[in-house]
Amino acid sequence: MEKEVIIRFDNVTKRYDSDTVVLDHVSFEIERGKFYTLLGPSGCGKTTILRLIAGFTEASEGDIYFNGKRINQVPANKRQVNTVFQDYALFPHLNVYENVAFGLRIKKVKQAEVDRRVKEALRFVNLSGYENREITEMSGGQRQRVAIARAIVNEPEVILLDEPLSALDLKLRTEMQYELRDLQKRLGITFIFVTHDQEEALAMSDEIFVLHEGRIEQSGTPTDIYDEPINRFVADFIGESNIVPGKMIKDFEVEFAGKVFECVDQGLNPNESVEVVIRPEDLEITSWDKGKIQVKVDSQLFRGVHYEMLCYDEAKNEWLVHSTKKAIVGEEIGLNFEPEAIHVMRLGETEEEFDKRLESYQEARHEQ
Amino acid sequence: MNSKTRLFYLLPYVLWIGLFVVTPILLVVYYSFFDLHGNFTFANYEKLFTFVYMKMIASSFWYAFLITVFCLLIAYPAAYFITKTKYKQLLLLLVILPSWINLLLKAYAFLGIFSTYGAANNFLEVVGIGAQQILFTDFSFVFVSVYIFIPFMLLPIFNALDKLNPALIDASRDLGASAWTTFRKVVFPLTLSGVKSGVQAVFIPALSLFMITRLIAGNRVITLGTAIEQHFLVTQDWGMGSAIAVFLIITMFVIMIVTGTRKRGIQ
Ligand SMILES: Nc1ncnc2c1ncn2[C@@H]1O[C@H](COP(=O)(O)OP(=O)(O)OP(=O)(O)O)[C@@H](O)[C@H]1O
Numbered sequence: 001m002e003k004e005v006i007i008r009f010d011n012v013t014k015r016y017d018s019d020t021v022v023l024d025h026v027s028f029e030i031e032r033g034k035f036y037t038l039l040g041p042s043g044c045g046k047t048t049i050l051r052l053i054a055g056f057t058e059a060s061e062g063d064i065y066f067n068g069k070r071i072n073q074v075p076a077n078k079r080q081v082n083t084v085f086q087d088y089a090l091f092p093h094l095n096v097y098e099n100v101a102f103g104l105r106i107k108k109v110k111q112a113e114v115d116r117r118v119k120e121a122l123r124f125v126n127l128s129g130y131e132n133r134e135i136t137e138m139s140g141g142q143r144q145r146v147a148i149a150r151a152i153v154n155e156p157e158v159i160l161l162d163e164p165l166s167a168l169d170l171k172l173r174t175e176m177q178y179e180l181r182d183l184q185k186r187l188g189i190t191f192i193f194v195t196h197d198q199e200e201a202l203a204m205s206d207e208i209f210v211l212h213e214g215r216i217e218q219s220g221t222p223t224d225i226y227d228e229p230i231n232r233f234v235a236d237f238i239g240e241s242n243i244v245p246g247k248m249i250k251d252f253e254v255e256f257a258g259k260v261f262e263c264v265d266q267g268l269n270p271n272e273s274v275e276v277v278i279r280p281e282d283l284e285i286t287s288w289d290k291g292k293i294q295v296k297v298d299s300q301l302f303r304g305v306h307y308e309m310l311c312y313d314e315a316k317n318e319w320l321v322h323s324t325k326k327a328i329v330g331e332e333i334g335l336n337f338e339p340e341a342i343h344v345m346r347l348g349e350t351e352e353e354f355d356k357r358l359e360s361y362q363e364a365r366h367e368q
Numbered sequence: 369m370n371s372k373t374r375l376f377y378l379l380p381y382v383l384w385i386g387l388f389v390v391t392p393i394l395l396v397v398y399y400s401f402f403d404l405h406g407n408f409t410f411a412n413y414e415k416l417f418t419f420v421y422m423k424m425i426a427s428s429f430w431y432a433f434l435i436t437v438f439c440l441l442i443a444y445p446a447a448y449f450i451t452k453t454k455y456k457q458l459l460l461l462l463v464i465l466p467s468w469i470n471l472l473l474k475a476y477a478f479l480g481i482f483s484t485y486g487a488a489n490n491f492l493e494v495v496g497i498g499a500q501q502i503l504f505t506d507f508s509f510v511f512v513s514v515y516i517f518i519p520f521m522l523l524p525i526f527n528a529l530d531k532l533n534p535a536l537i538d539a540s541r542d543l544g545a546s547a548w549t550t551f552r553k554v555v556f557p558l559t560l561s562g563v564k565s566g567v568q569a570v571f572i573p574a575l576s577l578f579m580i581t582r583l584i585a586g587n588r589v590i591t592l593g594t595a596i597e598q599h600f601l602v603t604q605d606w607g608m609g610s611a612i613a614v615f616l617i618i619t620m621f622v623i624m625i626v627t628g629t630r631k632r633g634i635q
């Protein structure tokens with residue numbers, strides 16, 4: 001399928017008061033029919049991006065395009081976008097049915113059709129039979145699902161979902177994740193999903209934007225972002241990671257924890273200071289003498305699927321290990337890992353520079 | 369809190385209500401069944417249904433209705449505007465401030481402004497319309513009444529609008545509603561309780577207005593309030609005055625019930 005850009009942000013800056021910058025020259029493209037996730041800590045500007053797309057607030061600088069047309073001045077009711085609000089924003093004077101039917105009534109859809117679509121939307125969110133309930137009689141999780149139904153019933157081109165699953169219990173949440181993803185694929189609607197739950201982001205998205213203080217730190221597929229975080233912030237925010245200082249001796253050789261290891265990274269300056277990332281699940285525990293690094297187990301937690309151990313090496317670096325095997329607290333053990341498990345991050349490298357470096361050594365590989 | 373201490377805290381309230389609300393009402397009801405000579409009779413109530421009184425009742429309702437409608441038309445947009453500004457509290461204070469000033473004082477002020485050589489007529493002269501008879505007209509009566517009652521209409525509407533979650537307006541726009549449809553389908557229904565309180569606070573007192581009728585309308589407008597006053601103070605027909613008062617009290621209850629917030633059914 002040919003890629004078709006539906007939404008484009010071009011150097012968008014948003015300031016609330018004259019000085020506080022909430023979004024700082026943000027540029028990105030959203031392709032039709034894909035599932036996007038905006039991921040980032042509280043206050044990083046996720047909701048602000050959605051509000052700009054929906055038209056509730058105006059950009060201070062920069063342009064927003066929808067289907068190739070600049071829409072900075074288009075009012076919210078003229079945009080082909082529906083929102084699932086972070087605080088639901090359900091109409092308290094209308095019952096569940098009328099809340100979901102609101103958009104259809106505005107468009108003067110025939111009653112029979114309204115009835116069919118509202119029932120279907122409510123069935124989708126597992127709320128069949130709740131049509132005549134008042135909003136005040138619904139629980140937080142149920143309200144959230146009414147809000148989802150109210151948006152999807154209109155079948156817009158783009159749906160913006162602002163943490164739509166945050167109030168659900170784990171089981172219902174996982175179920176809704178599958179169903180939303182399924183619905184998105186079935187209808188071919190573009191989803192822009194906001195969450196600060198990284199597992200949810202990794203599980204559902206075609207593409208993730210990691211935001212931090214009003215900037216996009218990194219964008220890419222879930223595997224890209226998980227395996228190749230561009231900096232400490234992303235590595236730390238997406239999953240748990242061990243980040244230790246190191247030095248790139250030369251291509252394919254990196255030094256950390258007092259030793260030199262083989263790795264797969266290249267294109268850096270000789271003896272450049274770097275940060276080294278190893279995911280806890282890539283560390284394997286073995287006996288003291290067989291390990292590549294030697295650590296002492298400081299504490300251990302049972303996490304259900306695995307044990308989580310906190311260890312320290314001789315240089316007092318902290319190592320978090322996920323292992324199905326149990327260790328004994330206080331014991332000295334060895335840790336093993338593959339060269340591929342080592343990910344080297346350059347200090348202060350931007351996403352563009354990172355992409356350029358990746359490309360350059362892919363080219364180098366072709367030439368070989 | 370146990371029931372004994374609760375009773376203790378309630379006591380002043382119960383005493384107050386008993387002495388100054390319930391007892392007077394009972395007395396008024398009692399008096400309404402006696403004629404001028406102290407004989408028991410239903411004649412007072414029969415008189416209420418004669419043409420003279422019916423006309424008076426109708427005109428009272430009509431003026432109260434006019435006053436309420438104009439108050440609403442002015443107060444709603446004003447309250448909406450105030451909630452949208454940065455200086456809500458200050459503007460609100462400016463609106464409420466006049467209601468702290470004695471009613472008579474304000475009425476006398478208008479006597480001056482609206483008099484033949486007053487500020488209003490000076491202005492009309494300058495504009496070129498020429499001096500008019502403003503005092504002692506229906507216009508001046510409704511105008512001054514609206515001026516006096518506006519704060520009572522504005523305050524509950526302001527509170528309702530201020531409490532309205534702005535995200536609901538976003539949600540409505542998001543679902544395709546224009547600004548006007550949003551007002552009709554979301555903002556107004558959700559502030560209806562404020563409008564109802566405002567209507568209660570204006571319509572009921574407006575029914576029994578009496579000072580202004582004499583000062584500003586020159587007794588051209590005779591409302592139920594004026595009639596009660598006349599019966600008690602001038603004709604000394606306490607029975608008839610009480611009968612009208614009982615009628616007013618019943619009307620107030622009816623209005624309270626009609627505009628009261630019942631639990632909403634499914635629409
Ligand atoms: N109306 C406003 N006026 C002033 N500042 C605002 C306003 N709305 C948001 N902000 C600020 O903008 C920043 C980004 O807010 P935003 O709501 O986009 O965060 P978020 O990423 O959605 O956070 P969360 O995960 O907590 O919902 C915050 O620092 C917030 O204080």
Ligand SMILES: [Mg+2]
Pocket residue numbers: 046047048086162
């Ligand atoms: Mg948010």
